[in-house]
Amino acid sequence: MKITKKQIEYLSNLARIELSTSQKKLFSFHISDILDYVEKIKKVKTKKELYAPSLNFWAQKDEVQDYDRSELLKNAPEVEDDQIKVKAVFKNQDFDL
Amino acid sequence: MKNQDLLNLDSFETDVAMHKLKMSYLDLVNIYIQRIEKLDSKYNVFITKTFDLARKQAKFTDNHPTEVYLPPYVLKDNIITRGIKTTCASKILENFTPTYNATVYNKLNKNNGILLGKVNLDEFAHGASTENSVFGPTKNPWDDSRVPGGSSGGTAAAVALRMCKIGFGSDTGGSVRQPAAFCGVVGLKPTYGLVSRYGLVAMASSMDQIGPIATNINDAILGFINIMGFDPNEATSVDTEPKNYWPILKKPKVKKIGVPEEFFGEGLDKEVKKTVQVAIDDLQKCGYKIEKISLPHAVEYSVAVYYIMQTAEVSSNLARFDGVKYGYSTHNKSKDLKDVYMNSRGQGFGEEAKRRIILGTFVLSSGYFDAYYKQAAKVRYKIKEDFDKAFEKVDVILTPTTPTLPFKLGAKTKDPLQMYMADLYTAPANLAGIPAISVPCGYVNNLPVGMQLMANSFNEDLLFDVGYNYEQSHNWHNKIPII
Numbered sequence: 001m002k003i004t005k006k007q008i009e010y011l012s013n014l015a016r017i018e019l020s021t022s023q024k025k026l027f028s029f030h031i032s033d034i035l036d037y038v039e040k041i042k043k044v045k046t047k048k049e050l051y052a053p054s055l056n057f058w059a060q061k062d063e064v065q066d067y068d069r070s071e072l073l074k075n076a077p078e079v080e081d082d083q084i085k086v087k088a089v090f091k092n093q094d095f096d097l
Numbered sequence: 098m099k100n101q102d103l104l105n106l107d108s109f110e111t112d113v114a115m116h117k118l119k120m121s122y123l124d125l126v127n128i129y130i131q132r133i134e135k136l137d138s139k140y141n142v143f144i145t146k147t148f149d150l151a152r153k154q155a156k157f158t159d160n161h162p163t164e165v166y167l168p169p170y171v172l173k174d175n176i177i178t179r180g181i182k183t184t185c186a187s188k189i190l191e192n193f194t195p196t197y198n199a200t201v202y203n204k205l206n207k208n209n210g211i212l213l214g215k216v217n218l219d220e221f222a223h224g225a226s227t228e229n230s231v232f233g234p235t236k237n238p239w240d241d242s243r244v245p246g247g248s249s250g251g252t253a254a255a256v257a258l259r260m261c262k263i264g265f266g267s268d269t270g271g272s273v274r275q276p277a278a279f280c281g282v283v284g285l286k287p288t289y290g291l292v293s294r295y296g297l298v299a300m301a302s303s304m305d306q307i308g309p310i311a312t313n314i315n316d317a318i319l320g321f322i323n324i325m326g327f328d329p330n331e332a333t334s335v336d337t338e339p340k341n342y343w344p345i346l347k348k349p350k351v352k353k354i355g356v357p358e359e360f361f362g363e364g365l366d367k368e369v370k371k372t373v374q375v376a377i378d379d380l381q382k383c384g385y386k387i388e389k390i391s392l393p394h395a396v397e398y399s400v401a402v403y404y405i406m407q408t409a410e411v412s413s414n415l416a417r418f419d420g421v422k423y424g425y426s427t428h429n430k431s432k433d434l435k436d437v438y439m440n441s442r443g444q445g446f447g448e449e450a451k452r453r454i455i456l457g458t459f460v461l462s463s464g465y466f467d468a469y470y471k472q473a474a475k476v477r478y479k480i481k482e483d484f485d486k487a488f489e490k491v492d493v494i495l496t497p498t499t500p501t502l503p504f505k506l507g508a509k510t511k512d513p514l515q516m517y518m519a520d521l522y523t524a525p526a527n528l529a530g531i532p533a534i535s536v537p538c539g540y541v542n543n544l545p546v547g548m549q550l551m552a553n554s555f556n557e558d559l560l561f562d563v564g565y566n567y568e569q570s571h572n573w574h575n576k577i578p579i580i
Contacts, residue, residue: 008455015412015458016419016435017451018443026448030513031456037514038401041476042468044394049474050481051406052303052333053289053530053554060332071196077426086421087434 001035003028100128104259105577107315111262112166122155122211129169129213133260136580140236142255144174145182146214154211163209167323168262168316170205171255173248174215175222175267175298176307178202181212185298186230187220189418189425189445199296200331201265201307201324208323213261216251221415222272222300223449224248225519228510231447236506238280238578239544243503246276246519249310253280256310257578263320264310269300270403271498271523273308274535278498278547281537281576283317283564284310286523288554289530290335292321293328301410302333304403304527313574314565317534318342321557342558344565347384351559354380354550355390355491359397360522366501368541373497376538376548376567380495383566388491392483395525398476400517403524405460405473412457415450418442452513481529488553493563496522498535498547526551534560537573545573 005028012019019027069082078085103111103125115125130148137143151169177183177195184190198206205212219229227250228234235250237243238257245254249266253276256264266273268286277284285308292307299305309320327336344350356377361370381387420426420441427440446454460469487494500521509516526533531554535547552559568574 003459007459011455011458011462014462015416015454016438016442017446017454018439019451019455023448023451027452027455030452031459033514034404034456034517038405038469038473041398041401041405041472044398044472044476044479046475046479048478049471050478050528051474053481053528054333058332060329067196075193075196075423077420077423077428084422085428087428087431087437089434091433 001032001039003031003035103128104132105575107313108166108168108262108319109315111168122158123152126151126155126169126211129261133213136258136260139241140238140254140258141233142216142235142251142258142260143214144184144186144217144232144251147181147212151211151213154209158209158211161209165208165323167205167208167210167319169211169213170263170265170320171213171216171252171261172202173218173252173266175218176201176265177296177298178215181215183215183298185221186218186232187445187447187450188231189441191231191425193424197296200293200328202296204324204326210323216255216264218251219248219449220447221298221450222248222267222269223411223453225271225275225516226509227251227276228506229447229449234506237503240503243505243544244279246279246503248272250276252310253277253282253284256280256282256312258580259577262311263316265307265320265324266310267297267300267305267307268527269304270407270520270527273310274498274523274533274547274549275519277310277535279503279545281545281573281578282310282312283314283534283536284308285317285321285534285557285560286526286532287321287325287557288532290333291325291337291555293331293334295328295330299414301407302414303410304407314344314536314561314568318561337555340558342561344562346566346569349384349566350562351385351492353386353388353491354563355388355487355494357390357392357395357487357494357496359392359395360496362396364500364518364521365497369497369500369502369546372539372541372546373548377495379570380563380567383570385563390487390491390494392487392525394476394479394483396521399480399524399528400521402473402476402480402528403520404456404517405469406477408453408457409461409470410457411453412461415454418445420445449513477528480525484529484531492552493559494551496549496551498522498549502541502544502546522549530554532557532560534564536564536567538567539573540576
């Protein structure tokens with residue numbers, strides 16, 4: 001299956017990954033190649049599916065675990081008042097409604 | 098006995114020799130440190146050396162002897178260690194210092210483990226050559242113009258170079274077994290769920306397993322029993338009674354070994370084929386019954402299924418690296434939040450990680466999900482079914498570990514699909530969740546060849562049984578690369 005540069009651009013936006021022009025070209029070529037190879041799985045006719053070799057899935061308890069706050073914050077790109085600083089999530093016009 | 102001779106003994110022999118020589122663990126650690134300092138610049142194995150910690154842990158062990166003897170070891174740098182940088186060989190985590198420990202590391206610490214350092218891998222374990230590392234490729238100990246395999250190439254090379262006795266890697270499609278085969282050492286991928294994945298930076302969660310690499314079967318078992326066991330922090334962890342994993346020489350537990358013809362067909366190097374066939378004949382002489390079997394879906398479809406399901410899981414697991422809470426970030430240079438995501442990820446991930454994220458996003462995207470991801474899950478079921486049927490007839494399945502000998506550095510970096518083919522014989526075990534081991538079985542032009550043994554879930558003891566009896570009738574594990 002042929003994947004176009006335009007499709008790569010669409011996927012790069014979905015995956016939130018900036019790609020260079022040369023990467024877009026390269027990926028369209030490589031991913032088309034890989035999809036041609038994997039095409040053969042369509043020949044297999046069966047109903048049952050296996051997503052994970054789960055031997056015993058079980059639910060974890062919802063428990064709060066303690067971590068050293070200052071140690072956690074050391075890895076953060078930007079810290080203000082002991083909190084991780086993030087760019088604004090809503091733009092101004094979002095509140096103009 | 099010279100100090101250097103200690104490096105070639107297995108852990109139990111080392112223990113005895115240390116007592117005889119009145120050596121401390123600190124002495125032993127210093128021998129390893131000297132060895133690492135001598136060889137690392139040539140082979141590029143270590144990302145972070147933890148020698149101060151190792152000396153401290155060795156002194157502690159000298160003062161607090163344990164019953165379980167655990168020799169100095171290394172960890173692949175995708176197993177997180179509190180206070181010690183864990184990079185995944187990536188730019189995005191180049192300066193990341195974890196705030197908690199992987200369960201495996203906690204278990205090793207509890208047993209007086211001595212950590213020599215964190216070693217090289219393909220970025221986020223994506224690769225079969227350890228060339229996709231932001232810190233440069235690791236070289237093969239047998240020929241430094243060739244790759245050590247991957248993605249646990251640093252771990253396998255460290256063990257083969259006798260920089261440590263045991264190393265730990267992770268295996269998603271062959272990343273412990275394939276580099277073990279390329280470096281002439283033993284590598285085990287345990288049953289899915291037997292070793293906790295908590296604190297292993299996730300690649301494909303339905304396939305990832307941490308496993309030991311060692312020069313011989315006994316040390317591989319020692320590594321395995323030190324890390325296995327139930328973990329309440331991990332939702333796929335299995336609570337099961339550990340078996341007696343120690344094999345007995347010339348008293349094989351395994352009766353029948355199955356040899357699937359599909360693993361000896363197109364794509365297999367002639368010399369590798371010949372070497373593995375000799376090993377099969379030798380096993381027959383050891384008293385094992387060999388039976389031809391068929392796994393019709395495993396080789397035919399495993400790489401295709403693997404590169405759909407694995408990339409789908411990669412695209413989801415790697416979504417957490419977004420430049421917000423930790424890791425490489427363009428926070429100060431980007432205009433809005435979306436820009437932070439796009440640019441941090443765009444600049445922080447290497448080419449292969451990006452390719453897998455994009456491919457994974459595609460197979461999960463609306464309109465293609467059924468045709469690719471869901472269909473792959475169906476074929477995965479068929480692969481598992483093949484194994485289930487085979488294990489009704491035989492105890493262990495034997496195949497080559499890799500289709501080729503260790504290849505030249507740079508030989509496959511331009512062609513991802515060719516690189517993916519390195520997983521041809523190893524990916525089936527991950528898809529089915531069963532245990533598998535690579536055992537050295539000979540050399541072609543001084544390059545190592547590995548044979549792979551696979552067993553039904555929880556039957557690691559059967560792999561050790563065959564591996565040990567084979568190993569003891571040969572001398573491959575005592576062959577050391579000439580440096």
